[in-house]
Amino acid sequence: MNDFAISFHGQKLVARPSGTLWWPDVGLLCVSDLHLGKAERIARRGGTMLPPYEGHDTLARLEVELDATQARHVVCLGDSFDDPAAATAFPNDLRSWLERLILGRTWVWVEGNHDPGPNPMPGRHLAQYDLHGLTFRHEARVGASGEISGHYHPKARLKLRGTSVIRPCFLIDDDRVILPAFGTFTGGLLTNSEVFRPLMGPKALSVLTGTACHAVPMARSNAVRT
C-alpha cells in the first residue's frame, strides 16, 4: 500500500503518492495548483524561456491518476492556470488533450489567486465547492473546518541518517487538508514556514509524496520556541 488513508469529517479520503486526493465513496479526485502555462507566462513577461514541456508532463501525470482511480468527478483547487492569459493562450494540442480528460466527468474548476474567474475550459467554475460537508477552496482560511485547499505548495524535509530529502507533501489535521502542488513546474514552501502556524493544529501530519506516501508529524516553525 503506497497510499495514505485518513478519516476526515466522517469521510474516508486517500492521499495518493502523486499528490492527488482521492475520495473513493464519491469517485472524486481532487488536485491542486496545476499552474498550466507557467513557462509561457514567464517568457511572455520577458523572463527566461523554460522548457515548454511542463503542460505535457502535468497532463500526462493527471491522466495516469484519472486512469488509475477511474474518477467520475474532478475538483481542481485553483491556480490551474498560471494566469488568465495562459488559459487563453493554452496550445491547441494540450487544450484538446485536457478536453478529452474532462469529457464524461463532472469537472469543477475552483478559482485561485493566479486564475480568478472562469477559465475557457468546459466544467463548472466556482469560487468554492461544497459537498457532503466538505469545502473545497483554493486558500485555507483560519478557523474553517472540513476544508480542503491548496495554494501553499507545502513540502517537507525529512532527515535520514546523514542526509535529508525534501518532498512535496499533504498537510493534514482534524480541520483541514492542504494538498501539494501537482503542476510540474512548481516549487514548495517548507512546513516550518510561519504561514502554517495558525492553520495547522499541533497534531498535524505531513504526508510526503513520491513513490509512496510517508506520514510524519508536521515540522513546525520554531520561531517562538527557543
Added chain:
Amino acid sequence: MLERADEPSLLLIAPTGGGKTLAGFLPTLAELGPTPPPGLHTLYVSPLKALAADIRRNLSAPITEAGMAIRVEDRTGDTSYTTKRRQRADPPHILLTTPESLALLLSYEDAPRIFSGLQRIVVDEIHALAESKRGDQLLLALARLQTLCPGLRRIGLSATVEDPAAMGRYLARHPDPCPIVLADPGPPPDIRMLDLPDPPPWAGGGGRYAIPAVLAQVRAHKTTLIFHNTRAQAEIFFHHLWLQNVDSLPIGIHHGALSHDQRTRVEAAMVAGALRAIVCTGSLDLGIDWGDVDLVIQIGAPKNVKRLVQRIGRANHRYNAPSKALLVPANRFEVLECQAALAAVRDFDLDGDPRGPGPKDVVCQHILITACSGPFDADQLFAEITTAGPYADLSRAAFDACLNFCATGGYALRSYDRWQRLVQRPDGQWQLRDPRAARQIRMNIGTIQDSDTVQVRLKHRGGGTPLGQVEENFAATLTPGDTFLMGGQIVRFDSLREMTLQVTKDPGRKPKLATFMGTKFTTSTKLSDRILAMFRQEDWPELPEHTAEWLRLQRQISQLPCADRLLIESFPHQGQEHICVYGFAGRNAMQTLGLLLTRQMETQGLHPLGFVATDYALLIWGLDPVVDAAALFQGSDLRDGFDAWLSGNAVMKRTFKSSAVISGLIDRKTPGQRKSGRQATFSSDILYDTLQKYDPDHLLLQITREEAMRGLVDFARIEELIGRVQDRIDHVVLPRVTPLAAPLFLEMGRVPVKGSAQERLLREETDQILAAAGLHR
C-alpha cells in the same frame, strides 16, 4: 617591459610576488606622463576584488609622489552606485576591476563611449583566471573591447605555469603571436617533509597528529602560512591547534566561506605583522604580497605540483632568498604523494591538464550581454568571438546553436515564437524583444558558481555578527542545539530564519563537522605517474622507514600496482566480499568508476553494497565474490552503462544547474528573492528531468554532458586507464585484507549502492518516528 611595450600582446611570467603587477603598469605610466588628457587609458583586471583595491593603494602612492595627475580608481561589486555612475560618465585614467564588473560595463549601451581611447589592458593572475570560466568570459570581453578599440594592447601577468605558450595563445588576440617574458625564477626553493616523531595515521586528512611539530615551526619563524586542501580540514586543524597553543601565539584562520569582514580583519592583522601564522586554504593562493612570510607549511599532500610551487612562492617575496616550505602528509599514503611532489618540484616538472575548448554556456551569456548593449550582427559577433583564444576553434554551427538558444530557447518544440528573447530586425541585426529584459540579464552576469548556502550569524544583544556561510544541505541536517566549527570557534545552532543560521558561542562541546562548499582537489596525472614509478623501485631509502616497511609488506603479501597493468585484489572481510581496484586515476574518476563497476556488478547479480574511492584506489564491498574481474571491465559494456547512469546522476544535475544559470536559462538566486515567494521558485532538477524526458538533445544537456565528462565525472581518465592497461589485469585473490587496501577501510565518504534503498530507508525512518509519537501507519 618598456622595450616590448608596443607588442599587441605580451605575457609576463614571474614567480609569485616578483613585483610583476607594478611592472605591468610601467608602459601605462610612461605613456600617460605627468599631465595626461582625460579618458580611460588602461584597464586592469584581476580575479580578486581585494587585489584591485590593493593595487589602487600601491599605485596611487608612487603616482602622487611623482606629482603625476593620473586618476586611479577601482570598480568592483563593492563599489557604490554613485561612484559607478560617475565612472561611466567620467572614467579615470586607470580603472581596476574584475571580469564580472567588466562584463557588466560592456552590457551598457554607452560601452563604446566609456572605452573610447582605451589603450591597454593588464590581466593579473591570468593563470588563476584561466582555470575557470571567469577567464573564458574575460577573454570574450577582451575580444569585444578589441573591436571597440582596435589599437588595444594586452599584457598578461602569470605565475609559473607548465605551458607558457598555451597561456600566451589564451591571452592574445587569435591568431596574433604572444611574446613571452620569463622573469628570473630565483633560487630553487628549500622544501622538504616535516620531520615528525610519529608516523602519520593510516587514513584521513587534516594532519592533526603533526600539530606539536607545526607549532614548533611557527615559533621558530616570523610568519607562517599553513595551507590546507579543504575548508573543513582548515577549521578542524585550527580548532585543535588552539587547544595546544599554550604560548597563545597569535594565529588566525582564513578561508573562502568566512565572511568578508572576518577575512579582511585577518588580512589587516597579517599586513600589520600582528599574526605569527594563518591557517588557510586556496583563498590565500592569490592576492596581496606579504613580505614577512618566511615559511609555508602544506598540510595534506599537494594534489598538484603547479599549485604547490605557487604556494611555496608565498614565502619570502624577495628574489634573492629561497622560499622555504614544509610538507606534512596527513596519512600514510600521502607520504608517497609528498615524496613524489618533492621530486617533481626539484625537477621543475609542472603538471596541469591542457585546457579544453571554451565552454558554450559562457558564449550564451556573452551573446545576451552583447544584446543588452545594442543590436548586433551575427556574422560579426561570431568573427569577434573566434578571436578569443579559448574560442578560436568554435564552429559556426556551435555558435548558431548558442544564438538560437538565446533567441528562442532552442527547444525542439518551438513554442516561443511570440515571446522570443532575441528577435531579428528587418536589416538582419539581432536585438532584445523586450528591452526590459536587459535588467534581468545584467543581474545574472558572471560565471562564479554559488552553491546554495545559508548565512551564519552570531547572535548577541546588539543584533548579529556575520560569521560566514555553510552549505544549505549541511544546515538542513542541523537540529537546534547541534554544534559545529566556524571561523575557529564552536558555535551552537539555535534557529534558521530567512536563510540565516542563528548561532551562539558554545565552547567546550564536541563540534559536528561543517561541510563547506569549496574545491576538492584530485591528484594530478603527473603525480600519480610518479607514485607508480616509485613502486618499481627495489627499496625506498628516501621514504620514512614506517612507509617503506608498509610497501615491503604489500609486495610480500600481494603485489604493488604498476603503470601498464591494473591490480585488483579480492578478499573477504567481516562477512562481506571486497574488491580493491588500484586505478590511480584521481578521486573524481575513481568515484565514477565505482558507480560504473557497482552497476555492472548489480547486473551480474553480485549484490554490491557500497564503495569508497580515493585518488588511487576503489574499494567495493558486496555479498558475492568477484570471480572474473576482467569481465567487469569490458570497455563497451562499461560505456553503455555509463550513459544511462550519467543522465540520472546528481553530479549531472549540479553541473546542469550551474550551466543553466550561466547561460541565462534560470536566474541566479539573490538573497532578497529567496525570502519572498519561495513557492514560486522551483528546483532546477525539475528542468533537468523535463529536458531529459522531452528534449534530450537540447543544447544545455549537451553542455552539461561535456562539462561533466571532463570535470566531476572525469570519464577521460577512466578511458585513459582502460586504454593503458587494456586486458592486462592482475586479479589477486587473498584470504584477508592487504596492507595497501587496509587504509581504505578507514576512509570517509562511503557511497551506498542505491536503488530502492532510499524508499526503504524512508519507510523505516517514518515508521520509527510514528512509533515514537505513538502513531502507526
